[in-house]
Amino acid sequence: MGDVARLAGVSAQTVSRVSNGFAGVTEETRRQVLDAMRELDYRPNSAARALRRGEFRTLGVITFSLSTLGNIRTLDAIAASAAREGYAVTLLPVAVPTQDEVNGAFSRLGELAVDAVIVIMETHLLDAATVSLPPGIPVVVADSDAGDRYTVVDTDQAGGARDAVRHLLDLGHGTVWHLAGPEDSFAAQRRANAWRATLAEAGLVPPPPVRGDWSAESGYRAGLLLAERPDCTAVFAANDQMALGLLRALHERGRTVPDEVSVVGFDDIPESASFLPPLTTIHQDFAEVGRLCVEGVLTSMRRPTPEPGTTLVPTRLVSRRSTAPPPGH
Amino acid sequence: MGDVARLAGVSAQTVSRVSNGFAGVTEETRRQVLDAMRELDYRPNSAARALRRGEFRTLGVITFSLSTLGNIRTLDAIAASAAREGYAVTLLPVAVPTQDEVNGAFSRLGELAVDAVIVIMETHLLDAATVSLPPGIPVVVADSDAGDRYTVVDTDQAGGARDAVRHLLDLGHGTVWHLAGPEDSFAAQRRANAWRATLAEAGLVPPPPVRGDWSAESGYRAGLLLAERPDCTAVFAANDQMALGLLRALHERGRTVPDEVSVVGFDDIPESASFLPPLTTIHQDFAEVGRLCVEGVLTSMRRPTPEPGTTLVPTRLVSRRSTAPPPGH
DNA sequence: ACAGGTGATGTTTACGTAAACATTCCTCGG
DNA sequence: CCGAGGAATGTTTACGTAAACATCACCTGT
Numbered sequence: 001m002g003d004v005a006r007l008a009g010v011s012a013q014t015v016s017r018v019s020n021g022f023a024g025v026t027e028e029t030r031r032q033v034l035d036a037m038r039e040l041d042y043r044p045n046s047a048a049r050a051l052r053r054g055e056f057r058t059l060g061v062i063t064f065s066l067s068t069l070g071n072i073r074t075l076d077a078i079a080a081s082a083a084r085e086g087y088a089v090t091l092l093p094v095a096v097p098t099q100d101e102v103n104g105a106f107s108r109l110g111e112l113a114v115d116a117v118i119v120i121m122e123t124h125l126l127d128a129a130t131v132s133l134p135p136g137i138p139v140v141v142a143d144s145d146a147g148d149r150y151t152v153v154d155t156d157q158a159g160g161a162r163d164a165v166r167h168l169l170d171l172g173h174g175t176v177w178h179l180a181g182p183e184d185s186f187a188a189q190r191r192a193n194a195w196r197a198t199l200a201e202a203g204l205v206p207p208p209p210v211r212g213d214w215s216a217e218s219g220y221r222a223g224l225l226l227a228e229r230p231d232c233t234a235v236f237a238a239n240d241q242m243a244l245g246l247l248r249a250l251h252e253r254g255r256t257v258p259d260e261v262s263v264v265g266f267d268d269i270p271e272s273a274s275f276l277p278p279l280t281t282i283h284q285d286f287a288e289v290g291r292l293c294v295e296g297v298l299t300s301m302r303r304p305t306p307e308p309g310t311t312l313v314p315t316r317l318v319s320r321r322s323t324a325p326p327p328g329h
Numbered sequence: 330m331g332d333v334a335r336l337a338g339v340s341a342q343t344v345s346r347v348s349n350g351f352a353g354v355t356e357e358t359r360r361q362v363l364d365a366m367r368e369l370d371y372r373p374n375s376a377a378r379a380l381r382r383g384e385f386r387t388l389g390v391i392t393f394s395l396s397t398l399g400n401i402r403t404l405d406a407i408a409a410s411a412a413r414e415g416y417a418v419t420l421l422p423v424a425v426p427t428q429d430e431v432n433g434a435f436s437r438l439g440e441l442a443v444d445a446v447i448v449i450m451e452t453h454l455l456d457a458a459t460v461s462l463p464p465g466i467p468v469v470v471a472d473s474d475a476g477d478r479y480t481v482v483d484t485d486q487a488g489g490a491r492d493a494v495r496h497l498l499d500l501g502h503g504t505v506w507h508l509a510g511p512e513d514s515f516a517a518q519r520r521a522n523a524w525r526a527t528l529a530e531a532g533l534v535p536p537p538p539v540r541g542d543w544s545a546e547s548g549y550r551a552g553l554l555l556a557e558r559p560d561c562t563a564v565f566a567a568n569d570q571m572a573l574g575l576l577r578a579l580h581e582r583g584r585t586v587p588d589e590v591s592v593v594g595f596d597d598i599p600e601s602a603s604f605l606p607p608l609t610t611i612h613q614d615f616a617e618v619g620r621l622c623v624e625g626v627l628t629s630m631r632r633p634t635p636e637p638g639t640t641l642v643p644t645r646l647v648s649r650r651s652t653a654p655p656p657g658h
Numbered sequence: 659a660c661a662g663g664t665g666a667t668g669t670t671t672a673c674g675t676a677a678a679c680a681t682t683c684c685t686c687g688g
Numbered sequence: 689c690c691g692a693g694g695a696a697t698g699t700t701t702a703c704g705t706a707a708a709c710a711t712c713a714c715c716t717g718t
Contacts, residue, residue: 047379048704216603274545377674
């Protein structure tokens with residue numbers, strides 16, 4: 001900076017002012033400084049800048065590897081929103097989703113060049129991890145129910161699941177089976193609960209849920225079971241990948257979709273429109289979730305004490321060809 | 330740091346030594362310092378640290394949003410490898426893959442707190458973007474052919490494509506059709522070229538390639554065309570998503586896979602094992618690509634001048650049920 | 659014409675750390 | 689018993705920037 005100042009014939013402070021787009025610099029001076037910068041290929045040192053300013057213009061994102069598509073798309077939206085606000089995004093991958101690993105990520109975070117943190121992670125992993133968070137660092141959590149302790153942004157899982165079940169019931173199905181996600185997933189729990197509640201509202205007793213682990217393979221295994229039940233004409237799968245496996249199992253067992261069995265997924269992954277048949281599913285607006293996460297942390301950075309609470313992002317039913325009225329209806 | 334020093338009854342420098350795990354501090358002193366740190370909830374200030382040390386312990390990753398699965402998995406592996414080496418990863422999303430946008434990302438990078446850069450991007454977008462890269466910052470490029478100018482790590486696209494085509498020829502198919510990726514993709518080009526070359530080696534004239542845009546939807550449209558050709562018994566799709574769409578089109582047109590038509594994909598996405606039928610495909614080792622990228626930048630950071638060159642990561646054919654000998658063979 | 663302002667620029671200082679150098683104290687060989 | 693050498697710790701300084709304050713020239717209204 002000193003070199004630039006010397007070359008431009010001004011003080012270092014003036015260089016700083018130009019560099020930060022400060023008003024109150026003559027157009028003439030500004031041009032000279034910019035020329036000098038170009039000439040010397042000057043780049044502001046971000047470490048010094050951060051030290052002086054006390055902020056890094058960087059958001060940290062903690063996530064359990066980039067395993068699920070939802071997380072990835074949320075992350076993508078976060079990165080885009082952050083960039084729009086002039087913030088960079090630093091990734092804090094957690095290899096194995098154990099309490100220890102998560103704690104580790106949180107404490108590494110303490111020394112990390114980050115102004116705020118967005119956590120994309122299930123609640124139960126979050127417990128007790130909070131202790132090592134540097135005080136005063138805003139946190140927003142996605143994909144969690146910790147609304148009492150944190151600011152939470154999440155997809156309206158319950159609403160989506162309800163829509164899925166209603167859609168099938170409205171088509172005339174006697175009941176709706178559920179291909180559930182893993183028990184330790186909060187999202188899976190909420191989808192299952194909403195499925196159960198919606199059936200109960202309709203005066204129906206839910207059939208036993210079949211459990212998968214989100215993978216297409218597990219959906220296939222579950223599908224083999226469901227294909228044996230002639231009374232099973234409608235299935236709500238907790239995500240699209242499992243629905244894919246389910247479709248394969250039903251096909252292999254000679255149960256046609258949607259003529260004999262209707263299937264609804266959850267997520268609306270891009271491929272689901274090309275499944276056999278194209279999958280009716282619940283579209284999640286990950287972009288909006290990511291945007292709200294960034295908005296959330298930035299708000300709490302500007303205001304002193306943000307109140308905990310949950311923001312729900314609505315879902316949308318995308319009707320394709322995997323659903324139809326039950327046989328003989 | 331001063332407060333910690335005071336509380337522990339030592340100098341700030343000793344705190345620094347403990348904080349950096351420096352040898353030559355008495356166990357007794359070390360304990361006192363650590364206690365004081367805990368007591369005061371001290372965290373080293375990474376901005377000051379970076380300023381003093383002249384490095385950020387951070388890698389920047391430039392990528393055209395998180396659109397393709399391959400990029401994501403590479404990114405994931407990069408983040409994991411970087412974490413293992415004590416480096417953080419900062420994301421530099423490029424919203425639209427135009428030359429301007431890429432240049433923008435590169436110049437923002439100049440002021441970014443980053444010691445090295447990994448670019449996951451097609452070559453043609455890279456041209457001319459390099460000018461604004463701060464000198465002395467190591468760069469490694471994935472997914473590119475710029476081996477003459479940069480250190481490049483890439484999957485052995487040609488080898489994979491060759492294996493795919495050979496597999497089909499070995500099964501007895503008279504020729505192999507190609508469902509190609511978009512023209513402006515370097516990966517797509519190389520897969521197409523290898524397909525053509527392999528056929529030529531076998532003394533065959535390649536049928537006209539059908540072009541898609543990587544999406545399942547485009548694969549479906551292409552599939553509708555291919556289904557009309559009774560002489561088309563074997564298709565090599567440039568990625569699994571297009572293969573998925575292709576499978577749907579063939580199915581809808583009553584062409585059974587693999588009895589009438591064999592299909593090979595590329596990527597081995599997790600879902601491909603659950604397609605109808607499960608897809609024979611070329612497995613890419615993204616984790617290895619990511620690992621090598623990190624290794625590459627770290628090496629060039631330690632050594633003065635790295636030589637440009639390309640490292641190829643081998644692929645592996647995963648044989649599933651979408652391939653079989655041609656009808657009447 | 660002159661006091662009082664206003665806008666442009668310069669000077670000083672502190673941000674928190676770690677390298678370089680300085681000091682202290684202890685051990686060990688002769 | 690003394691001095692050399694080394695281990696442990698302390699002191700000084702600089703990293704590059706931007707906030708706070710200081711200065712200076714010039715304009716405006718009476």
